[in-house]
Amino acid sequence: MTYAETVAGQISDLAAGKYSSEELTRHYLQRIEALKTLNCYITVTSESALAAARRADSARAAGHSLPLLGVPIAHKDIFCTRNELTTAGSRMLYNFAPPYDAMVVDKLEKAGAVMLGKTNMDEFAMGSSNENSFYGPVRNPWDVTRVPGGSSGGSAAAVAAGLCAAATGTDTGGSIRQPAALCGITGLKPTYGRVSRWGMIAFASSLDQAGPMTQTAMDAALMLGIMAGVDPRDSTSIDSPVPDYVSSLETPVSGMTIGICEDFMAEGLDTASEVRIADAIRVFESLGATIKPIRLPHVRYSVPAYYVIAPAEASANLSRYDGVRFGYRCKDPASLEDLYKRSRSEGIGPEVQRRIMVGAFTLSAGFYDAYYRKAQQVRRLISNDFKSAFDQVDFLVGPTSPQPAFRLGEKSDDQVSMYLQDIYTIGASLAGLPALSMPVGLAAGLPVGLQLIGRHLDEARLLGAAHQFQSRTHWHEARPELEIS
Amino acid sequence: MMSDWEVVIGLEIHAQLNTRSKIFSGASTRFGAEPNSQACAIDLGFPGVLPAVNQAVYPKAVAFGLGIGASISHVSAFDRKNYFYPDLPKGYQITQMDRPIVVGGSVEIPLEDGTSREIRITRAHLEEDAGKSLHEDFHGSSGIDLNRAGTPLLEIVSEPDLRSASEAVAYARYIHQLIRYLDVSDGEMAEGSMRCDANVSLRRVGSSELGTRTETKNVNSFRFLERAIDHEISRQRGILESGGVIRQETRLYDPDRDETRPMRSKETAMDYRYFPEPDLLPVEIDDAFIEAVRNSMPELPREKAARFEAQYSIAAADARTLSTDPLLADYFESVAALCGDPAMSVNWVRVELLARLRRDGIEVPALPVSPEQLGALLKRIKDQTISGKVAKDILDALWRGETASVDDYIKIHSLTQVSDASSLEPLVDRIIAGNPKQAEQYRAGKTKLLGFFVGQVMKESGGKANPQQVNEIVRSRLG
Numbered sequence: 022m023t024y025a026e027t028v029a030g031q032i033s034d035l036a037a038g039k040y041s042s043e044e045l046t047r048h049y050l051q052r053i054e055a056l057k058t059l060n061c062y063i064t065v066t067s068e069s070a071l072a073a074a075r076r077a078d079s080a081r082a083a084g085h086s087l088p089l090l091g092v093p094i095a096h097k098d099i100f101c102t103r104n105e106l107t108t109a110g111s112r113m114l115y116n117f118a119p120p121y122d123a124m125v126v127d128k129l130e131k132a133g134a135v136m137l138g139k140t141n142m143d144e145f146a147m148g149s150s151n152e153n154s155f156y157g158p159v160r161n162p163w164d165v166t167r168v169p170g171g172s173s174g175g176s177a178a179a180v181a182a183g184l185c186a187a188a189t190g191t192d193t194g195g196s197i198r199q200p201a202a203l204c205g206i207t208g209l210k211p212t213y214g215r216v217s218r219w220g221m222i223a224f225a226s227s228l229d230q231a232g233p234m235t236q237t238a239m240d241a242a243l244m245l246g247i248m249a250g251v252d253p254r255d256s257t258s259i260d261s262p263v264p265d266y267v268s269s270l271e272t273p274v275s276g277m278t279i280g281i282c283e284d285f286m287a288e289g290l291d292t293a294s295e296v297r298i299a300d301a302i303r304v305f306e307s308l309g310a311t312i313k314p315i316r317l318p319h320v321r322y323s324v325p326a327y328y329v330i331a332p333a334e335a336s337a338n339l340s341r342y343d344g345v346r347f348g349y350r351c352k353d354p355a356s357l358e359d360l361y362k363r364s365r366s367e368g369i370g371p372e373v374q375r376r377i378m379v380g381a382f383t384l385s386a387g388f389y390d391a392y393y394r395k396a397q398q399v400r401r402l403i404s405n406d407f408k409s410a411f412d413q414v415d416f417l418v419g420p421t422s423p424q425p426a427f428r429l430g431e432k433s434d435d436q437v438s439m440y441l442q443d444i445y446t447i448g449a450s451l452a453g454l455p456a457l458s459m460p461v462g463l464a465a466g467l468p469v470g471l472q473l474i475g476r477h478l479d480e481a482r483l484l485g486a487a488h489q490f491q492s493r494t495h496w497h498e499a500r501p502e503l504e505i506s
Numbered sequence: 507m508m509s510d511w512e513v514v515i516g517l518e519i520h521a522q523l524n525t526r527s528k529i530f531s532g533a534s535t536r537f538g539a540e541p542n543s544q545a546c547a548i549d550l551g552f553p554g555v556l557p558a559v560n561q562a563v564y565p566k567a568v569a570f571g572l573g574i575g576a577s578i579s580h581v582s583a584f585d586r587k588n589y590f591y592p593d594l595p596k597g598y599q600i601t602q603m604d605r606p607i608v609v610g611g612s613v614e615i616p617l618e619d620g621t622s623r624e625i626r627i628t629r630a631h632l633e634e635d636a637g638k639s640l641h642e643d644f645h646g647s648s649g650i651d652l653n654r655a656g657t658p659l660l661e662i663v664s665e666p667d668l669r670s671a672s673e674a675v676a677y678a679r680y681i682h683q684l685i686r687y688l689d690v691s692d693g694e695m696a697e698g699s700m701r702c703d704a705n706v707s708l709r710r711v712g713s714s715e716l717g718t719r720t721e722t723k724n725v726n727s728f729r730f731l732e733r734a735i736d737h738e739i740s741r742q743r744g745i746l747e748s749g750g751v752i753r754q755e756t757r758l759y760d761p762d763r764d765e766t767r768p769m770r771s772k773e774t775a776m777d778y779r780y781f782p783e784p785d786l787l788p789v790e791i792d793d794a795f796i797e798a799v800r801n802s803m804p805e806l807p808r809e810k811a812a813r814f815e816a817q818y819s820i821a822a823a824d825a826r827t828l829s830t831d832p833l834l835a836d837y838f839e840s841v842a843a844l845c846g847d848p849a850m851s852v853n854w855v856r857v858e859l860l861a862r863l864r865r866d867g868i869e870v871p872a873l874p875v876s877p878e879q880l881g882a883l884l885k886r887i888k889d890q891t892i893s894g895k896v897a898k899d900i901l902d903a904l905w906r907g908e909t910a911s912v913d914d915y916i917k918i919h920s921l922t923q924v925s926d927a928s929s930l931e932p933l934v935d936r937i938i939a940g941n942p943k944q945a946e947q948y949r950a951g952k953t954k955l956l957g958f959f960v961g962q963v964m965k966e967s968g969g970k971a972n973p974q975q976v977n978e979i980v981r982s983r984l985g
Contacts, residue, residue, distance in 0.1 A: 101554040114553065121547060123554060220554040226784035255556050256786050334784055337586050340597020341551040345650070357648075361590055384588070384779035393781060 024048055028092055028186045028240040035081070035091045042081075042091025042135060046074035049093045049137055053184050055505045059165070061179040063098045063156045064106045065138035073135040080133070087133030088247060095185040097176050098139035099146055100126050100231070101220040109222045110144040110154040110172075113342045113349045113368035123220025124252050125189055125231050132247045137185050141175030144370045145339065146196055146224040148172050149442035150432065153372045158429055161204060162501040163467055167426040170200030170442075176234045177204035182503060187235040187244055191221060193228045194327050195422075195446025198458035201234055202421035202470020205460040205499060207487060208234045209241045210446075212478045213453035214259035216245075217252030223338040225331035226257075228450050237497055238459065238487035242266035245480060261478060269481040270488040275309025277486070280414035282474075284320050285445050291424035293464030298420050301461035301471045301490070305418070308489055313414055317406040322399045323447040324440060329383050329396035330451075335373075336380030342368065375436075404452040411476045416483060420445055421458040421470035449474045457483045460496045468499070511708045511746070513739055514716060515668035518703040519681050521660045521691040522635065523566045529634050529658035530557030530600065537697045541640070541651035549656040551595030556785050559584075563658045564791065567607045567632055568799045569688045570660060573806055574627050576611025578796050582631075584783040589776060592650050593637035601633035601661075603780045607789065608660075613684070614808060615676045616826060625677050626665040633659050654698075660690065666705065666716065671735035675728050678702055682728075683807055687832050701726050706738045708746060717742075718752040722766050725759050734759035738766050810835055818848035827856055833870045837877050844881025847888050854884060858898065862905055875904045882912040895969040896921045925972040927979065930963070933971070934979045937962045948984050956980060 024045055025031045035042060050067050070093065077091035100123040101107050108114045122130070130136070143153040151159040151174030159174040161167040162182035169178040173190030177200035180188050190197040192210035201208025209232045216231040223229060233244030246267065251260040281302065286295065306312055344350035344364025351367055354360035369377070383392035410417060422442055432439045449456035454477060458470040475483040491497045528535055531548035548555045571578045585603040608630035614622045635657040640649035662681060668674045682700060685691040693700050707719035722738055725731045737759070742752055757766040805813070807829045814825035814835075828838045834855070842851040859873070859880070883900055886892045892900070900908075900915055908915060916922055924930060937959060938945050948955045959980045964971055 107553070109553065117553065119547075119552065119554065121552075121555075219556055222553045223785075254558055256558050257784075333781060336779075337588055337596075337598050337781070340588060340590065341553070341595060343590065343592075343597060345592050346550055346595060347552065357592065381588075381779060384781050386777045386779075389779075389781070 022048075026183060026186070027236050028089070028243050029237070031092050031186055032089070032243075036086075042074040042077040042093070043071060045091065046070050046093045046135055046137070049185060052505075053137065056182055056184060056503060059160045059162060059178055059182055059184075060157050061140055061159055061175045061182065061184050062095070062138045063108055063110070063141050063154075063175070066105055066136060067138075069105070070135055070137050077133055077135060087131075088243065089129065090133030091135060092133070092186050093135045093137050094129060095137050095140050095176060095179050095188040096126055097142055097173050097188065097190050099142060099191050099222045100139075100189060101222070102126055102136070102139065105139065107139065107222070108156070109146070110142040110156060111369065111373070112155040113365075114347075115155070115349060117348050119220070121220060124217035124254070125248050126220065128247050128250075129189070129244075140173070140179055140188055143172035143174065143196075144373050145222065145335070146172040146191055146193055146229075147335070147373050147376055149195070149199055149439055150427070150429075151175065151200070152429065152433060153370055155370060160429070161426045162503055163205065164426065167428050167467070168203065170203035170422070170426065172196040172200075173208075173234060174200045174204075177201050177206055177208065180204070180206045180234050180236060181501060183500070187233060187240050189231060189244075189248070190234045191224075191229055191231050192446075192450065193224050193230075193331060194450045195443040197232050197234060198446050198456060198470070198472060199422045199442055201458040202460070202472075203426040203468065205468030205470075205496075205501070206234060206236055207238055207241050207457065207459045207497060208232065209245060209457045209480065209483070210449070210455065211245060211249065211480055212259065212455045214257050215455070215478065215480065216248045217250070217255040217258045219252055219254040223334075225334040226338060227334060228327075228331060238457075238484050238491055239267070239270060241457070242270055242484045242488070245484070249480075259478070264481050266481055266484050270485050272482070272485040273309065274305060274486055274489045277415040278311045278313050278413065279305055280313050280315035280410055280417040282317055282320070282410075282417050282419045283314050284317050285419035289423050289441070289444070290420055291464065294420055294424060294469045297462035297464060297469040298418075298471055302418060304490055304493060305486070308493065315410045315414060315417060317403070317410060317448065319399065319402040319406050320448045323403055323451055324444055326396040326399040326403070327443070327447045327451060328379070328440060329392045330400065332376040332380030333384050333393050334380070336377045336384065339369070339373070339377055344368070400451045403448055407448070407452045407454060407474070416476070416479070416486060417474040419472055419474075421472040422446075425464050425467035425469055445472060453477070455480045455483055457487055459487050459490065460499065461490075461494075462496050463499065510711060511743055512711045512713070513669055514666045514707050514709060514719075515670075515674050515735060516666035516705040517664045517668065517674055517678060518705070519662040519664075519678065520635075520701045520703075521662065521681075521685050521693070522699040523563055523658040523660055523690060524692045524699075525560055525562040525566070525658055527560055527562075528656035529560050529563055529632065531656055533656065535657050537694070537699075539653055541649070541653060543653065545637075545652035545655060549595065549652055551597070557600060559786060559789070560658065563632055564607075564789070564795070565799050565802075566688070566690045567630065567660055568791065568796055569803055570630060570662070570685065570690050571608035571611065572796070572800055572803060573684050573688050574608075574611035574613055576608045576627065576630070578791060579605060579607050579609060580792065581605065581788050581790055582607040583788040584632075584786045585780045586783050588779040591636070592648065593639045593652070593655065595637070595652060595655060599634060599636065600783055600786070602631035604782075605788075606631035607791070613677070613680050615673070615680045617676060618672065623667075623673070625667045628663045628665050630660050630662045633661055635659050660685075666707075671732045671739065674704060674735055675732045678728060678731055680807075683830055687804060687807055689804075695726050695728075698726055702731050704731065704735050704738070706735055706742065707752070708739065708742050717746075718754050720752065720755055720757050720766075722757045722759050723769065730759060730761050733761070733764055734766055737764060741766065804832065814838075818842060818852070820848060820852050824852045824856060828852065831870050837870070837873070840877035841881045841884065844878065845884035845888055847884060850884055850888065854880060858901060874907065875901065879904050879912060886912060886916065890923055890925065890972060892916060892921055892923050893964075893969055893971075893973060895964070896923070899969070921970060923972045924967060924970050925975050927975070930971055930975055930979055931983075933966060934959070934963055934976065934983055937966065938980075938983060945984060959984070
């Protein structure tokens, strides 16, 4: 049996009765097992997945229909799943099974999707290589000696390796887009507030945003339509109607003005990637778009601003992991202070500890104005840069990451180089804007991602432009060759 | 040498808002439940949960602000205050640091000498309460009860305008009265619904600089507040007069030993690393909202006392006493309307009712006698059906749970006052005849003895004789 690889393909196959959800789910479970050396999943929920698939099949037999009925998907292990292990890639939550579902999980389940399991990630979403997971690094399906990117590396690799039809991810400074680029898939970080953060384990609350990771823009549109929407439990979610993303996919690109962010094409960008990006821009031109160079003068300060704001918020968000009420607790604490210190030192990995310390420092008395307040001012300036840009163009394009997937361990000892992985993605995060990465070719056999950044709440235009591109090209259909054990 | 030092006190009062659910979650705020039975995932600080503000806290904070003549911030915002403590599940408290909802304002507090003083209020802000650490009964460990975690608080911060423990108590009592009036808080101090932190410092009389202050935390009764401050004043005075310096520190009042002592935990040079709470949007309050709250506000104690004084022609002190408690004030007004005699109503409510409340240790809401009953009773004094003496006996019967109406009770027990001369004259004659010596003295000019004869007649009549009538008869018989 040949199964459709995309969500859209599976929706029509399942509706046409070509195969059942149970068969499809079984296929994925077998493939996950066969490719478990990729380490994409922290938890595979085989039993409940098969049960959900069977329920979907009976529902269909009874004449029910739901948008994703019977489609097998995976959730990043940062989304709380009721009574299922939710670790956030940390030892701290090695035994944590929340009594509630994240809003995103709940919505996708209600839409009929079948959860295959929870994907691997950098601990508490802090990292760009997935090497910061307590559960081991994920391997890039295109080259298993290389990283898949991070922090949603498990989701990206799983989609690329065909270990689920689609996956959820979260993006704080690039954690959906960069792994999507490195694994050759489509990943969308929606506008901040477009998708509820309820039940999504917090890293940096003012930046965190959930989004779909898929093989195509069409699939991303299908997923986002379900994930998006206001939620009274998340005060920062946006109360604005959710458009029909699928129907707007056919909007032509011709007549649109696309900005090339010159600040993103500067030195540091890998030459082969630069060529692929330039090729992609020519495709948009051939589709009738006008190209216009754009400057974002403050965007070069985005990495330092981000590495003040995100750790500051993280330092508070991660205070709740104290060994008192849930999660990891050190053995035989001698005192309250000992309980705190050892539980946190033993339960939390080095990169996360580093960021907690940086965050606590930048918020401390005497340093707040020099760091946190200044970073917030920079954030506003960056936001204004984007606003002026969107007076002139409909969306911006540029590279997603400075180079294709790097080798495991290659940047482990160079934090700054690792942080610079996010140099192109952080701007849109700080400005709260929607941004999408899609594959636009290979460089030395590794995928190159193009980033599209749009106006506030203009996800439909990004998805449409990506879909138009994917209708004329085949890069999104390129698959890594994998040896099945 | 007390006179050499001026005492400077500022109070921070934490009032729990009497909303049904918590400030950032839907869990109940009811007092006294089983430990940890009223704490949901949000209160427990579980991973992935988010706070959402209970909208019921806004009208309460605004009403308090209007009640003290403060300005209401059109935009206020929540911040995180970071510190580790087991009863603070998230490791930070959500509070309002930079932009409080209520700014400025003042209250006029009555002083013992009958004058009053204005105390300025710096601010009042919304925040969440912490849980409770239970240090007993856990054999070397501490228990944590998170039922209280997330209970909405309004923290009311005064300027350092108070100059003595008794002023501080008068101020705290005023705030207590106000929050109850405005239905902002139930003010049950024994349950911790209102708690005071006292900032106390001393300075040389005439000095304009403030001395080093200490903060005495979590005092939960007026009596303890007065004792804690007095204790702290004499402690500081002792140190200063022996040439020492006061250490800025947080202290805890121990009512059992009547002393304050430094708190051991978490208070050494804390840096709370405040920053804006990213999970919540700024709070926007427009003029229409403020006006709606203003229009639904009850009459405030100060306004009520002034109205009582003018409307009922009663003494200022009486008006103030009756206005301290909105239920008592309503009670008084009902009684006055029913019996048509405000002066008599003041006397009976202030003296007779309050004495009985104190004697039995009960509160106004639990009064066993309704205003309708008391009004009916006073009406019968006023129309001379019964005497005051008999009325007090009837009040006692009603207090004990007598269910008959006042009029029926008077009838059943034949308590109607005897006013007709034909019944009283023989009684007076009998008393005069029985006391010839006193009658002689009266006739000789010792008219003070009138009271003696009237008293004897009243006693003989079982209190039923009309004292005025008896007065006249005695006077004419002996005249």
